[in-house]
Amino acid sequence: MIRIRKPATPPAILAQEGKGPAATEELLRQYEADPAGFRGGTRSFTFDKKIYGAPEVKTALQRAQHDKCCFCECKISNHPGDVEHFRPKRGVKQRARNQKMGKPGYYWLAYDWSNLYLACEDCNRRHKGNLFPLENAHERAKFHGEDLSREKPLFIDPGKEDPETFLSFRREYAFPLETKGKETIDALGLNTRARLVEDRRESYERLALIYILSQDSDAPESAPAQKLLARSQEDSGEYAAMVRAALRCAFADPAD
Ligand SMILES: [Zn+2]
Known part of the structure; x- marks a missing residue:
C-alpha cells in the first residue's frame, strides 16, 4: 500500500x-x-x-x-x-x-x-x-x-496519509508499525490471501536475484539491474511498498 x-x-x-x-x-x-x-x-x-x-x-x-x-x-x-x-x-x-x-x-x-x-x-x-x-x-x-x-x-486512507508510516514488509509479508497498520493488514487479509502472498513472494525472489547482480559493479548486468530495481520501487511498480522495504534492508530479511 x-x-x-x-x-x-x-x-x-x-x-x-x-x-x-x-x-x-x-x-x-x-x-x-x-x-x-x-x-x-x-x-x-x-x-x-x-x-x-x-x-x-x-x-x-x-x-x-x-x-x-x-x-x-x-x-x-x-x-x-x-x-x-x-x-x-x-x-x-x-x-x-x-x-x-x-x-x-x-x-x-x-x-x-x-x-x-x-x-x-x-x-x-x-x-x-x-x-x-x-x-x-x-x-x-x-x-x-x-x-x-x-x-x-x-x-x-491512502489518499490522505502515507501508508508506509503505518505498515511495512519483511520479505513478502506485511507487518504493522502501528495499530492502524495492523487493522488494515488484518481486514484486507494482506498476509492470509494465498495467491497475493505467492505473487509477492515471486516478485521478491526475482528482485532479490536482480539485487545481487546489481551489486557486482564489474558485471555488465549491474547497470541494467540497478535501473530495473529503481523502476520497481517507483509508485508505478507492482508491490512498490514491499520492494522499498526490501531495498531499505538490502534484501537481507531472513526467510521464515
Ligand atoms: Zn487489492
Whole structure:
C-alpha cells in the first residue's frame, strides 16, 4: 500500500455541474424526509453506479493509482477492479464481517471524489466490504449533518496519509508499525490471501536475484539491474511498498 495522489479536480461527472452533486442532493432530501426509516433499515437508498463507476471516474483513478489496487497494489490489469467507497455508502460495520450492519452508511459520500478508489475484487468485495472501523465507534458520523472530522478511522486512507508510516514488509509479508497498520493488514487479509502472498513472494525472489547482480559493479548486468530495481520501487511498480522495504534492508530479511 502506498500514498495515492488523486487530482484535486474531480472528473466532470462528479464536479459541481455534473450528475454527482445533483444525485447527492436527492439522497439528502430522501433522508431528511424519513430519517427514522433509513436509520432503522426499513428504507434504503438506491445508488447510481453509472455516476460513481463512470468510465471517466475509473480512468482517472487508474491513472492516479498507476493501474494498481489502492490496497494490495496488484496490477488491476491482471485482476478485475471495482470503484470502491472508502467510507461504505450502504451500511457500515465496526469490526467483524458478520457483525450487524449499521444503517444507513455514508450515503452522502457515494459520489464524493475523495471517497473513491479503485480496488481489486478480492480487497473490495471479499475483504473490506462494509468494514470501516473507528477508534471510538460512538464518534461515527451517522448522517450528512454530522462532523466527519471527529472520526478517528482505524483504516489507512491512502489518499490522505502515507501508508508506509503505518505498515511495512519483511520479505513478502506485511507487518504493522502501528495499530492502524495492523487493522488494515488484518481486514484486507494482506498476509492470509494465498495467491497475493505467492505473487509477492515471486516478485521478491526475482528482485532479490536482480539485487545481487546489481551489486557486482564489474558485471555488465549491474547497470541494467540497478535501473530495473529503481523502476520497481517507483509508485508505478507492482508491490512498490514491499520492494522499498526490501531495498531499505538490502534484501537481507531472513526467510521464515
Ligand atoms: Zn487489492
